[in-house]
Amino acid sequence: MNAEIIAVGTELLLGQIANTNGQYLSNQLMQHGVNIYKHTVVGDNLPRIRQAIRIAAKENDIVILTGGLGPTEDDVTRNALAEEYGLNLVYNQQALDKVEAFFESRNRTVSDANRRQALHTEGAHVFQNNAGLACGMVYKHSDAWFFLLPGPPHELKTMVEEEVSPFLDAMNESRDFLLSRVLKFYGIGESALEARVHDLITQQTNPTIAPLAGQDEVTLRLTVKTTDRSDAKKRLDELEEAVYKRCGSFLYGYDEDTLFSRTLDDLRSKGWTLAVAESVSGGLLGASFTDVSGASDVYAGGAITYSNEAKEKQLHVKAATLEQHGAVSEACAKEMAEGVRNEYGTDTGVSLTGVAGPSPQEGHPPGTVFIGISSPDKTHVYKRRLRGDRSSIRRRAVKDACACLLEVGGEK
Amino acid sequence: MNAEIIAVGTELLLGQIANTNGQYLSNQLMQHGVNIYKHTVVGDNLPRIRQAIRIAAKENDIVILTGGLGPTEDDVTRNALAEEYGLNLVYNQQALDKVEAFFESRNRTVSDANRRQALHTEGAHVFQNNAGLACGMVYKHSDAWFFLLPGPPHELKTMVEEEVSPFLDAMNESRDFLLSRVLKFYGIGESALEARVHDLITQQTNPTIAPLAGQDEVTLRLTVKTTDRSDAKKRLDELEEAVYKRCGSFLYGYDEDTLFSRTLDDLRSKGWTLAVAESVSGGLLGASFTDVSGASDVYAGGAITYSNEAKEKQLHVKAATLEQHGAVSEACAKEMAEGVRNEYGTDTGVSLTGVAGPSPQEGHPPGTVFIGISSPDKTHVYKRRLRGDRSSIRRRAVKDACACLLEVGGEK
Incomplete structure (x- = not known):
């Protein structure tokens, strides 16, 4: 399955923040066996979001949009999808109850703008937001799945972990999943490390092996695609062993180690x-x-x-x-x-x-x-x-x- | 002038790094009065880079590509531009001399792969790379300017500061330029600061005033568009004075101050x-x-x-x-x-x-x-x-x- 990630937000185009949501979602989707071919960033502008949706839908099985689900007037991602395919927007009762309870608990009136955060296109599956008020959704149109997810990173992460990941697992008919192990090296440059493991990179099929130069450090990401967890671990162990023979003296740790x-x-x-x-x-x-x-x-x-x-x-x-x-x-x-x-x-x-x-x-x-x-x-x-x-x-x-x-x- | 920024690199799609170059370039281009309407990330894949160039060229005066100028086989950004418009690639002597001197000084043979870093499309203006080996370039085709810039952030920044910024200044036919002053605040949150300067934000025309929340800090960027430098300074001084009256006790510095x-x-x-x-x-x-x-x-x-x-x-x-x-x-x-x-x-x-x-x-x-x-x-x-x-x-x-x-x- 191929996917494109569309981040919506003028603040991204103004250079106020980097598109870390794109990075996060790429990482998450890879682990579900989804290939990402493109990231796009567009501003809070309805025609431009519609155009981005149209281009992405032609080439992908999955289109993920993040941002533009909030209560302000420039939050128009839902409307862009609805207008593009002529869909109605309807309220999700659970999300609406949450919005209303939030404002009542603060003795404030709920505006229609705030209620909009509970809208989704008719026929969509709704993702509840346990870190904020704007609900997310997934909707299938023709052959493409459209995921609409919130922009604030902690809301996005919470929704992906709690709601989107299980949904993607269920979508994954082949039951294949990806398991990665990151090996961390210090004291050797990227090209020297690549030269030492060049034969492994050339032969790679499954697991794959991908070098990345970080700040002063180099990592190798070993990734196996499989349906069998113990087989996955065995294959990663074997590849790690082969890497270790070639440059083990520079290996200092794994994954989250520093x-x-x-x-x-x-x-x-x-x-x-x-x-x-x-x-x-x-x-x-x-x-x-x-x-x-x-x-x-x-x-x-x-x-x-x-x-x-x-x-x-x-x-x-x-x-x-x-x-x-x-x-x-x-x-x-x-x-x-x-x-x-x-x-x-x-x-x-x-x-x-x-x-x-x-x-x-x-x-x-x-x-x-x-x-x-x-x-x-x-x-x-x-x-x-x-x-x-x-x-x-x-x-x-x-x-x-x-x-x-x-x-x-x-x-x- | 409208622009799109295309970052090239499979590592971005794998989620290994965030597209900080997009953020940096947005910031820089804004200061030259260029509007950014889209960011795109594509992998190191020639047909996909060509497609991204084709889409961007339809809608923009300026297309900026970063990444894919290095010596390895998957660095194909130059080739994508050349193939898309049927252009020849030729060597820039100064850049070539630099590549050769670099390897000679290390007693290593220069490979053709390394020489490729000195290639540019015929008729382009070449940007020298004072922080690395891959040269950049700008080429005008039909009505669009194509900038090809290196991907490693310190190479990109050096080239933008030393070569691209002066070029953009010269392109700016109206002779209007933007002068910015960043005011730095500590001890006040973004919304509290915005509330205090709300009247100034509402009235803004020229100079403009843009708040940005950073890590633990808030900044206000005052930007004036003008042809007259002393007038620009006077206008910034007046606006700063008005800001100071509203929240001067939290102002600790300017621009590069920490x-x-x-x-x-x-x-x-x-x-x-x-x-x-x-x-x-x-x-x-x-x-x-x-x-x-x-x-x-x-x-x-x-x-x-x-x-x-x-x-x-x-x-x-x-x-x-x-x-x-x-x-x-x-x-x-x-x-x-x-x-x-x-x-x-x-x-x-x-x-x-x-x-x-x-x-x-x-x-x-x-x-x-x-x-x-x-x-x-x-x-x-x-x-x-x-x-x-x-x-x-x-x-x-x-x-x-x-x-x-x-x-x-x-x-x-």
Whole structure:
């Protein structure tokens, strides 16, 4: 089954927001074995919505419209479908009751504009909205299914999960479904990764294998289409095994994992706690760890020591070290990592000192970063030359610190 | 002039990324007085790209394509345009030299696939790519201008700023141009701000005034269309004055300002330095300050003290305070701010202690945050009840800390 997603909303054309609904719906539909061939965005304009519907219906089994179901005058998606095919709009009692109850509970009068949110084309199947007031619907005309779904992302997601997904499952006559597994890599570029798995990409049939370059990272999405869940898992395992042989040393996690969550998991499994000493990254490493729910059993905190004075006072870096080697040095990174580990009484300490730019510092070009890792066994310092602007260098430095903690890819 | 933006890339249809290029281009084109009526996304598929070009050319003066200019086999945007109108593809020497120099400098052979990035349709004006290898182009066929631009966002932005914007300016025959000024507000919601400037929005003609809700912040974009730059500035000043009368207490900056850059500017103007003591925010405030170029003359660093032990040892918070009031308390915030100010020897100290969630802590619900500000005059603690998930609470806490430092909007 082929589908097109039409997002309705002038705010999208003005560039006020990105079409994240298109991305979300593509992801969801893929999992039901639906192929998406086009995304379209049109404004809140009845003739233009009708035209988009007409073009999409010619080429697709499914046309999904999101947005334009609200109470204001420019919400005309329902009307566009009704006018295009000469259909009547009627109220859904359950949705109407909900609108009226909502306004009554607030002692406000229900306007006709608000009641419009309970309208659907005659003969449609209605999707209730458990996160808002505008109901959704699906209507079959000729050979095409038209889904009308709300625009606000949390309403859309709630309706898709609770109402649309089960409907799509029921529509799926072949009972095929898609199961995906995302493998996450750090320390290898997209083209290098593609080269290593090129034979697998060339041979792919089912499962398929799709590389995607993200920010500083690369992922491979393995997707199997099947009717049998245990068979699906087996096939994904086999493909993952083949991938692992080719580039396993760069694989750090799966699906929702991040470098930060994996690093904390790894330390947790060893029973180790962690403190950070940040100069070049100014708090970004600590903030990234804190973003992981449940971080506090591993991550104790740390010191942001931008100035030499703070490095000496807070981390007990020796004045002689700073004088002889500078703050951007292997020796300073070592003393920072050991200092923060002692000061915070943790099992491991990690330090970051370097040059974010735009100007060089102590004769080092921007991108020069030393990462110190002090563990119960030893202290080791890694040197990096990172590319990019100030913000990229800092972002990559903290990710590299995780890679060092995980020893993903080893020393570079 | 009317335009359609066509983004090319199967990864967009698979839902791997959102079409942020569409959003960016809409914003840019608006500033050149171009109206966007449609966004389309198609996959890396030659017949489908040709079809999208054909439909768009019927209805628009300008068709912008992004993506599909790279070296791999599925990059076929140039070929689609060339085939659709029967045009020859030829090399641009400057772009070709760049591709060859790039590979030579890495001692790698240049493949024909890589050379393809220097191709353009005969008779086109070529845009050089100063952030990558694939050149862009603009070609006029019949009454429509076709712009082909790279897909990677940083390449797209560089090319738009350096090459496409000046070209669009030159195309603009009326010599009218748009001048915008963005006013940035914190501490007031979108609907409350709109209500305050409702009369200005109703009366708007030239300049126009457009509210936009961003992440935790609201902006008003004032845009004037004119041929006379000094007249433009005067009109923007007058409208800003009218806005200021209605909600000036929430205005913190303009255009590229952030709460963090404005806070640092404000402290710099007073000749004050700053240290941060972070518990609930785990380093995010420090990281946000460090993101501002030139931060180091104001921002000295700080301590991330997640545990009570660290608060006592690093910041000299009294054990009795933690015992009697807990870590999430006005008393603790006060001692943290004073402690970090003393420890780092700065003029000001700011502290953040609270509950990010998802679980309550010390009986306080998620979102409870105390912000301590210790300055040469006094120490003051602000209490906040923030909404949202873990990550939103932390993000808002650090922004609120800036607002407190700036005294934007006063106490809430």
